[in-house]
Amino acid sequence: MQRFEQKLGQLEAQNRLRSLNLPCGIDLTSNDYLGLAEHPALREAAIQFLQQGGDIGAGGSRLLRGHTDPHAALEEYAATYFAAPKALYFATGFQANTALFQALPHRHDVIVFDEFVHASAREGIQNSAAKHVKVQHNDLNAFEDALLKARQKNPQHIWIAVESVYSMDGDIAPLEELYALAEKFDATLIIDEAHGTGVMGPHGKGVSEDLVMKHGYERIITLHTCGKALGVAGGLVCASADMVDYLINTARGFIYSTAPLPLQAHLVKTALEICASEAGAERRRVLEKLCQKAQQFFGGPGTHIVPIVIGDDAACADIAQKLQSDGYDIRAIRPPTVPEGGSRLRLSLSASLSDDVLSGFFEDFKKHQQKRAA
Ligand SMILES: Cc1ncc(COP(=O)(O)O)c(C=O)c1O
Structure with a gap:
């Protein structure tokens, strides 16, 4: 069809045509x-897992036989590592973000989000039934203003969406201050730790490491993608037990999708163990x-x-x-x-x-x- 050719030509003229390069x-x-990603311990873990008869594919969604020992072991380990009541593993961080925002905020809620949050969060926010308000990047006054206006509209709940380390600017969100705002306006703070996991925090648990140790997960949700510093793939959502159980029951991207490879889950657990060790x-x-x-x-x-x-x-x-x-x-x-x-x-x-x-x-x-x- 002509419109595809036209659009591609337009992108080329703008120097914006993308292609896949090895x-x-x-x-x-x-x-x-x-x-x-190329660590010998991860390679060895993959070889051993397969030699010991570990499954490659899950064969179904998590709720239909696709839930295996490696998934359960990873989620248990991750919950302990990130000091969370519960963790839930998704095939990708993108899937986790879209599922999270589509499932948790409801029609009478408001999502206040940083203008620079990742496309996956934006996609989830767009698909959510909640109203949403974009706020200037890392601007605490703008967040406070937006939260004040949101509260005045008497929503059922307010959600704040930020990243810990922003993916294109490398700057860090003022999480303590955002948490204080979440408390003040009775909101839940959703922190995408895609670029903080493994790297930031005293033990590599992310920029939010100290914050969650101090305040727990009552009004915090963290997302730890596993394809960046962890070198594997997937996304772990850490939250209160009720929130995780709610996701298991309602998140479409979780329910209607084949479970990530058991092998993949096993390797993510190995990567977290490396992060927790002196080598990490x-x-x-x-x-x-x-x-x-x-x-x-x-x-x-x-x-x-x-x-x-x-x-x-x-x-x-x-x-x-x-x-x-x-x-x-x-x-x-x-x-x-x-x-x-x-x-x-x-x-x-x-x-x-x-x-x-x-x-x-x-x-x-x-x-x-x-x-x-x-
Ligand atoms: C901030 C952020 N969140 C989520 C994602 C999606 O994670 P994944 O690559 O695991 O799908 C990315 C990926 O680039 C990201 O940068």
């Missing part, structure tokens, strides 16, 4: 922040040093996600291509993933990256920038 060059792009702590220390170094080079919030904002789409694509020719796998991130005029290189740091590679990348980047400016 990984090539030094990884400065993936979300494998701890370098666990050592990886976090290595990553922390790289974060400091990258901040000296590029500024920014000093986390493992370093936004190098170029602005113009074409210039961003051009510099990404030059750096790829230099041997780095770094990609241009353009609208609609980021706001208009905010095209950027998203430098993603990993504990498996060496200091020298980071310095070399900085020099190469500088060289291209200087040529562009000349």
